[in-house]
Amino acid sequence: MSAALFVAQRLSAVVLALAVAIHLGTILYAVRGGLTAGDILGRTHGNIWLAGFYTAFVIAVAIHAPIGLRNIVREWTAWRGTTLDVLMALFALALLSLGVRAVTAVFVA
Amino acid sequence: MLSVDVWRGTREGRFQAFQVPRRENQTVLDVVTEIQREQDPTLAYRFACRVGMCGSCAMVVNGRPRWTCRTRVSEVADDGHLRLEPLRNLTVVKDLAVEMTQFFDKWRDAKGFFEPGPTPGTDFATVSPATPERQAADAGIECIGCGVCYSACDVVAWDKDYLGPAALNRAWTLVNDVRDAGNDARLAAISGDSGCVACHTHMSCTKFCPKAIAPTYAIAGLKRAVLSRALRSRTSRGRT
Amino acid sequence: MMRASHRQPGFAAALAHRLSGLALAIFLPLHFLALATALNGADALEAFLAVTRNPFVKASELGIVVALAIHMTLGLRVLAIELLDFRERTLAALSACVACAFAVGLVFLLNAG
Numbered sequence: 001m002s003a004a005l006f007v008a009q010r011l012s013a014v015v016l017a018l019a020v021a022i023h024l025g026t027i028l029y030a031v032r033g034g035l036t037a038g039d040i041l042g043r044t045h046g047n048i049w050l051a052g053f054y055t056a057f058v059i060a061v062a063i064h065a066p067i068g069l070r071n072i073v074r075e076w077t078a079w080r081g082t083t084l085d086v087l088m089a090l091f092a093l094a095l096l097s098l099g100v101r102a103v104t105a106v107f108v109a
Numbered sequence: 110m111l112s113v114d115v116w117r118g119t120r121e122g123r124f125q126a127f128q129v130p131r132r133e134n135q136t137v138l139d140v141v142t143e144i145q146r147e148q149d150p151t152l153a154y155r156f157a158c159r160v161g162m163c164g165s166c167a168m169v170v171n172g173r174p175r176w177t178c179r180t181r182v183s184e185v186a187d188d189g190h191l192r193l194e195p196l197r198n199l200t201v202v203k204d205l206a207v208e209m210t211q212f213f214d215k216w217r218d219a220k221g222f223f224e225p226g227p228t229p230g231t232d233f234a235t236v237s238p239a240t241p242e243r244q245a246a247d248a249g250i251e252c253i254g255c256g257v258c259y260s261a262c263d264v265v266a267w268d269k270d271y272l273g274p275a276a277l278n279r280a281w282t283l284v285n286d287v288r289d290a291g292n293d294a295r296l297a298a299i300s301g302d303s304g305c306v307a308c309h310t311h312m313s314c315t316k317f318c319p320k321a322i323a324p325t326y327a328i329a330g331l332k333r334a335v336l337s338r339a340l341r342s343r344t345s346r347g348r349t
Numbered sequence: 350m351m352r353a354s355h356r357q358p359g360f361a362a363a364l365a366h367r368l369s370g371l372a373l374a375i376f377l378p379l380h381f382l383a384l385a386t387a388l389n390g391a392d393a394l395e396a397f398l399a400v401t402r403n404p405f406v407k408a409s410e411l412g413i414v415v416a417l418a419i420h421m422t423l424g425l426r427v428l429a430i431e432l433l434d435f436r437e438r439t440l441a442a443l444s445a446c447v448a449c450a451f452a453v454g455l456v457f458l459l460n461a462g
Contacts, residue, residue, distance in 0.1 A: 001305065002300070002301055002302040002306060003300035003301070003335050003338075003339055004339065005306075005337070006300070006306035006335060006336075007336055007339045007340070010247065010336065010428070010431070010432070013424055013428060014428065016421075016424075017421060017424065017425060017428070020417060020421045021421070024414070024418060024421075024453060027414070028453070028456050028457055028460055031352070031457065031459075031460045031461040032460045032461075034461075035461075036395060036398065037268070037387070037391045037392070037394035037395035037397075037398055037399070038391060038395070039364065039451055040387075040394070041387060041391050041394065044277055065370070065373070065374045065377065068370050068374070069370075069371070069374055071307075072367060072370075072371060074268065074302070075264065075267040075307075081458075085409065094378065095377060095378065095381075098378055098381035098382065098385070099377075099381050099408040101381065101385045101388075102380070102381040102382075102383075102384035102385045104388075105384055105386070105387040105388040106387050108388075109386065109387035109390060109391055109394065168397070172352055172353045173353040174353070240400075240462075244454055261353070261354050263354050263355070263360065309362050309363045309366075309367075310359055310362070310363060310427055310430055311354065311357060311359040311360045311362075312357060312358075312359030312360075312439055313353070313354040313357050313359065313360065317353070323436075325359075325430070326430075326434065326436060329430050329431045329434060330434070332431045333431065333432060333434075337431075
């Protein structure tokens with residue numbers, strides 16, 4: 001099972017390396033002179049490419065983050081086993097649903 | 110005079126202070142031996158070859174895991190003080206001697222042994238030393254199982270099941286041994302939660318290995334093997 | 350006295366990587382919730398952003414930007430070691446990662462300040 005987790009984490013990391021580089025660059029540029037809701041939504045509203053990019057970003061994060069958290073809990077606390085795995089899977093679903101909701105929000109608003 | 114604090118006891122215990130005269134070219138092993146022979150015969154410690162070949166004398170000296178026979182006092186006791194402890198992450202048998210069974214059990218669990226397979230060759234295998242596989246294997250085969258890397262590893266301290274740098278390094282040398290027939294089972298053995306994927310590249314193993322072996326890079330090789338095996342099996346499943 | 354393995358640059362790198370990842374994992378759901386206020390219209394998002402225009406939040410934002418940058422640079426180091434068999438001088442690589450992350454933070458500070 002966790003060879004699969006390792007593979008998933010490293011592959012999502014490669015996706016995120018690209019996505020984060022783009023996102024950081026965008027944010028550094030966009031915050032110049034302050035950032036209003038209008039600035040954000042002006043760019044994201046109806047922008048299918050941006051929505052697609054951020055959805056891919058959300059999926060990669062939803063895979064990547066819970067696996068990392070699982071490692072931290074297993075190594076730094078006494079907790080391990082199936083309950084932890086289930087909780088991490090739920091966290092992944094939470095990130096996925098909240099993320100897609102956020103992408104939708106800035107797409108339609 | 111050297112002031113030497115030596116761990117006495119097992120997991121519970123205390124440091125006992127000794128005074129040992131400084132001598133020229135003295136090694137830490139000389140110091141421990143002098144304490145045991147001249148001052149306290151109840152002190153338990155290990156050594157064998159005393160010339161840096163067997164790894165038996167490994168212990169923690171002033172916080173760093175090393176071989177006492179290859180550690181000059183002049184190199185480590187800058188303020189005339191030595192602190193001697195048993196290797197970390199292993200059960201203390203008594204004083205400076207640790208139980209190595211778990212260390213070698215993990216070696217076995219990582220399939221760190223040669224597997225000839227059902228049809229071993231009847232003649233010598235021709236393996237050129239210049240091939241990348243043989244160079245990768247040669248980089249790691251000098252390991253003598255001293256336990257210094259295992260003592261230095263934080264992940265071993267955090268995860269009792271983690272196979273550890275020595276076992277994984279050995280597994281990597283065998284993954285690169287073209288004569289070996291057991292790599293499917295071996296890669297399966299080292300790719301679990303407590304296998305190579307648990308290494309977080311702290312690199313203390315590489316830093317402290319007295320044979321200048323780099324288990325970190327062997328483990329990285331195993332991770333690549335795990336990755337390509339996983340991706341290959343996915344694509345072949347897709348084809349059928 | 351810190352144990353020898355904790356004084357290694359590789360340990361510092363792994364610790365920074367782990368702690369920045371933890372911070373990001375905590376931040377992310379909040380970030381998604383914040384953006385989703387736009388479901389109630391642009392004014393709702395603007396109202397939220399207005400609340401965040403104070404020095405404490407700005408400092409936290411800077412922290413998160415640096416955390417993201419350092420998590421990425423240190424992650425690239427791990428990927429290089431694992432996938433590209435990169436053998437580096439650990440302290441030099443770690444310094445480069447931290448320097449890049451602080452550079453990103455500085456640009457953010459200059460642009461957003």
